[in-house]
Structure formats: C-alpha cells, structure tokens
Amino acid sequence: MSATVSLAATATATAASTASGTPGFLSPTGVEILFLLVGLLTLGAAITAVTTRQLVHAALWLVVALGGIAVEYLLLSAEFIAWVQVLIYVGAVVVLLLFGLMLTRAPIGRSPDADSGNRPVALAVAVTAAAVLVTVVVDAFRTTWIDLENGAPQGTTDVTGRILFQHWVLPFEALSVLLLAALVGAIVLSRRGDGRNGTGAADGGER
Amino acid sequence: MHLAYPAVLAVLLFCTGLYGVLARRNAILVLMSVELMLNAVNLNLVAFDVWLRDTLHAGQALTLFTITIAAAEIGIGLAIVLLVYRNRGTSHIDRLRELAETGGTGGTDGTGRPAETDGPTVADATDNPADTRLTRGEATA
Numbered sequence: 001m002s003a004t005v006s007l008a009a010t011a012t013a014t015a016a017s018t019a020s021g022t023p024g025f026l027s028p029t030g031v032e033i034l035f036l037l038v039g040l041l042t043l044g045a046a047i048t049a050v051t052t053r054q055l056v057h058a059a060l061w062l063v064v065a066l067g068g069i070a071v072e073y074l075l076l077s078a079e080f081i082a083w084v085q086v087l088i089y090v091g092a093v094v095v096l097l098l099f100g101l102m103l104t105r106a107p108i109g110r111s112p113d114a115d116s117g118n119r120p121v122a123l124a125v126a127v128t129a130a131a132v133l134v135t136v137v138v139d140a141f142r143t144t145w146i147d148l149e150n151g152a153p154q155g156t157t158d159v160t161g162r163i164l165f166q167h168w169v170l171p172f173e174a175l176s177v178l179l180l181a182a183l184v185g186a187i188v189l190s191r192r193g194d195g196r197n198g199t200g201a202a203d204g205g206e207r
Numbered sequence: 208m209h210l211a212y213p214a215v216l217a218v219l220l221f222c223t224g225l226y227g228v229l230a231r232r233n234a235i236l237v238l239m240s241v242e243l244m245l246n247a248v249n250l251n252l253v254a255f256d257v258w259l260r261d262t263l264h265a266g267q268a269l270t271l272f273t274i275t276i277a278a279a280e281i282g283i284g285l286a287i288v289l290l291v292y293r294n295r296g297t298s299h300i301d302r303l304r305e306l307a308e309t310g311g312t313g314g315t316d317g318t319g320r321p322a323e324t325d326g327p328t329v330a331d332a333t334d335n336p337a338d339t340r341l342t343r344g345e346a347t348a
Contacts, residue, residue: 050227122229130222144210168268182279189286
C-alpha cells in the first residue's frame with residue numbers, strides 16, 4: 001500500500017500544475033479503496049434505514065450510516081469533524097430519535113404501515129434525482145484530484161480550533177444563541193400549557 | 208483521492224434521504240431521513256474544503272455549524288412530534304390533515320390548546336384513504 005501511496009504522491013505532484021495528469025480510476029490508491037468500501041457500507045446502511053419496516057432497526061441502521069460518514073471524514077483528513085460527528089450524531093441525535101420512538105409508542109416488531117402510499121412516486125423522484133446528480137457530478141469532477149498527502153494538515157483539532165476562533169468566532173457565538181433558543185423552545189413546547197406539573201414536565205425533563 | 212468519490216457518495220446519500228422523506232409515514236423516520244440529507248451535504252462540504260485548501264476552512268466551519276443546526280432541529284422537531292402525538296394520538300404525517308383545504312374532516316377545530324385535553328385523544332379517527340394522497344404533501348411541508 002505504501003508503494004501505491006508514494007506513486008499517488010508523485011502523481012499528484014504532477015497533477016498540481018495541470019489537470020490532465022491526474023491518475024485514472026483504474027488504479028485506485030489505498031485510501032480510495034477504503035473510502036469506496038466504507039462508502040458502500042454507509043450507503044447500504046442508509047438505504048436499509050429508509051426502507052426497513054422495523055422502526056427501531058431504522059434508528060440502529062442510522063447509527064451505522066452516520067458512523068460510516070465519520071470514517072469518511074477521517075479518510076478525508078478532517079478528524080475533528082469526524083469526532084464531532086461521532087459525539088453529536090451517534091451519541092446524541094440517535095439517542096434522541098430512539099427516545100422519540102419510545103415516547104410515541106412505536107411498535108417494536110414489523111409495522112406494515114411504515115411506508116406511506118406514495119412510495120412509487122418517492123422512488124421515482126429519488127432515482128431520477130440520483131441519476132441526474134450523479135451524471136452531472138461525475139462529468140464535472142472526473143479529473144479533479146484531492147491532494148491529501150502533501151501540504152499542511154487541514155482538519156486537525158489545532159487547525160479547526162484556530163480558524164474557528166479567529167475567523168468564525170462571531171457565527172460561532174451566534175450559533176450558541178441558536179442552541180439556547182432551541183433548548184428553551186423544546187422545553188416550552190414539551191411542557192403543559194397552564195403551569196400544571198403533569199406528565200408533560202416529566203417528558204421535558206427526560207429530553 | 209478523486210473528488211468524484213465523496214461527491215458521488217454524497218449525492219447517493221442525499222437521494223436516499225430524499226426517498227425517506229417522501230416515502231416514510233412516521234414523522235420520526237422522516238426526521239431521520241432529513242438527518243441523512245444533512246449528512247450528505249456535510250460530506251460534500253468537507254470534501255470540497257479539503258480539495259480547495261481554503262485558508263479560512265469555510266467548509267469545515269460550515270460543517271460544524273450545520274451539525275449544530277441539525278442538533279437544534281432534531282430537538283425542536285422531536286418536541287413538536289411528541290406534542291402532536293400527545294394531542295392527536297398519532298405520529299403519522301398523513302393523518303395530520305387539520306389544515307387541509309379539501310376533505311379536512313378533523314374532529315377538532317385545529318386550534319385546541321394542549322391545556323384543554325387531558326390525555327392522548329385520537330382526534331382524527333375519520334381517516335379517508337382517498338384523500339390522503341392529495342393532502343400528504345401539505346402535511347410533510
């Protein structure tokens with residue numbers, strides 16, 4: 001694998017100046033093979049998550065899909081975002097979704113009405129969108145090469161923290177206000193109307 | 208690494224989420240599909256940021272912001288879904304047709320506050336399957 005990586009490094013050195021010298025798809029590097037395999041796993045898990053009839057299994061397949069996307073971030077050398085993805089999505093969002101499924105008394109086994117009646121229309125729309133977008137994207141970025149080996153590291157915690165607190169600090173603080181607003185909104189939505197301490201307050205506390 | 212690999216993967220994940228949003232009936236599964244679509248966009252942002260070698264790393268910063276907004280969205284969305292479940296007794300989005308213009312046969316007037324109902328009440332039991340195809344788009348929107 002190191003031979004192919006060094007080969008790719010020499011190839012990308014020439015590819016930096018001209019776009020015609022990019023390596024082809026028939027000799028993928030080790031990173032590309034790993035990306036492809038994890039991508040297939042991610043895509044399969046995502047498709048299973050949107051098609052399975054068992055609601056809890058859908059949430060668990062979503063864990064696999066989101067974890068696969070975190071591995072893809074690692075392969076793209078964005079390691080801070082990969083760990084944020086693991087922490088927030090796999091750790092928090094999926095747990096919230098499971099809580100939601102539990103609190104709405106979702107059936108545990110196979111539920112026959114998980115998909116609505118416009119499933120063929122949805123399939124047609126999704127397949128059409130996928131065909132059009134894949135055609136356009138492949139045609140546009142066929143010869144574009146991401147240089148992962150050379151140059152400074154791009155996605156480490158050092159780099160991300162530096163740019164986040166130097167250049168993006170105002171949006172960052174605005175985002176904290178947004179999170180506070182979302183927190184207050186979720187509490188207000190999930191408590192009962194006129195100040196009674198019913199089950200609604202208990203639901204809000206659990207969330 | 209070719210940029211086509213993450214771009215195509217992001218496209219396919221986005222279309223998977225699109226199918227889930229359109230085809231699922233449970234509101235929580237719709238929220239899951241929205242998360243898939245947001246993740247596809249995040250993958251695109253990271254890939255293009257790494258490709259362009261942006262000095263400000265706008266793609267990675269925007270990815271972090273998107274993740275935060277998605278977390279806020281899932282919190283508010285689940286709170287709304289739970290509130291709807293408590294008031295209407297269902298979380299199926301094609302049963303929520305209170306605001307539909309044609310064939311809206313809901314039992315309540317749609318303005319019932321949560322304080323007026325004590326428990327989960329199935330308000331919209333008179334479900335007409337012929338009308339759900341027409342009004343489902345408004346329910347999801």
